Amino acid sequence: MPVEKWNPKNPWIFSKKTAFMQRIADKVRGGCTQYIQGSCKAQKLPFLTHKLSERYPLNRPKITQARRRKAGENAYHWMGYLEPDTQLIHWLVLLAPGETLDATDAWKDPRLDKVRLTGYELVRLTRPGAAAPSWSWRYSRERHDQLRTALVSAIRGRRNLELEQLAHSIWRSPGFAGVREQVKKMRSLITSEWKRSRSKAEVMPDLPRQIGFVRRLADVGQPWSDLMKAVKHERVQEEGGNRQNPVPVPRRAGPKAQENRAGGEGKGV
Numbered sequence: 001m002p003v004e005k006w007n008p009k010n011p012w013i014f015s016k017k018t019a020f021m022q023r024i025a026d027k028v029r030g031g032c033t034q035y036i037q038g039s040c041k042a043q044k045l046p047f048l049t050h051k052l053s054e055r056y057p058l059n060r061p062k063i064t065q066a067r068r069r070k071a072g073e074n075a076y077h078w079m080g081y082l083e084p085d086t087q088l089i090h091w092l093v094l095l096a097p098g099e100t101l102d103a104t105d106a107w108k109d110p111r112l113d114k115v116r117l118t119g120y121e122l123v124r125l126t127r128p129g130a131a132a133p134s135w136s137w138r139y140s141r142e143r144h145d146q147l148r149t150a151l152v153s154a155i156r157g158r159r160n161l162e163l164e165q166l167a168h169s170i171w172r173s174p175g176f177a178g179v180r181e182q183v184k185k186m187r188s189l190i191t192s193e194w195k196r197s198r199s200k201a202e203v204m205p206d207l208p209r210q211i212g213f214v215r216r217l218a219d220v221g222q223p224w225s226d227l228m229k230a231v232k233h234e235r236v237q238e239e240g241g242n243r244q245n246p247v248p249v250p251r252r253a254g255p256k257a258q259e260n261r262a263g264g265e266g267k268g269v
Helices: 017-029 044-055 062-070 141-156 160-173 178-198 224-244 255-268
Strands: 012-013 034-041 073-082 088-095 120-125 134-139 220-223
Touching: 012 017, 012 224, 017 073, 017 088, 017 120, 017 134, 034 044, 044 088, 044 224, 062 073, 062 160, 073 255, 120 178, 134 141, 134 178, 141 178, 160 178, 220 224
Parallel strands: 012 073
Antiparallel strands: 012 220, 034 088, 073 088, 120 134
16 A cells, blocks of 8 residues: 555555555564454545544554654554445554554454454464464355355255355455465365265356466455445446436336237237
8 A cells, every 4th residue: 555645635545455454464473463454435445544543543654664663653554445345445454553552542463353354364374384373364154154045045055056156255364374275175075075966966056267366456345436436437437327228117008009909819810
């Protein structure tokens, strides 16, 4: 995120969720041990960020943040992401505390109160062969259980197309280490449940071969003003398309028209 260009009245927003998730993990891994989180409509975002910037010195340049931490002062970082389906901005303020913790807000510790985002949660996991746990994303318990239930239901209900669609959706999940381990277990679940619920004559649909892997991603996004222009442009195009291809409204025929139509239908029989 281009911190040097921070403008609370026109904040820069992530448009790629995986990159947003990666930056959150970076901040927590880099010493941000407290956070607050929320969401708002895209139109209301500048009001929110302006209010927050009056309370906290947000998104100062890296050298300024480093000096603040060295002097025992708190360092604050704001970031947000636009969820396309809901047009909501999910945002966080991450705090690297100085000598004293800021008590003006209900700050949470990510080790105790997990950061959650659209069905995922940030957790500490110990990978095989690693000496210490590291931060990664995985499905939240609720979302994980929903997916497991949906997979089992599709297999037992013999809804093969639904099973294939679910599998492809799951395999396209952000390939963080925690998610990858969960997807591997879901593959085992599908195989075992198929053998348990289906006959030997039934062939299990092909599952995706590879599970996604997240490499280092660049920040992808745009300032709020550009975002709103793009949203407005899309709405104009949609409304224009609706005007060009209006949905025909059926007219209620009078008695004479109904009589003629009935006669025409009689000739066609």
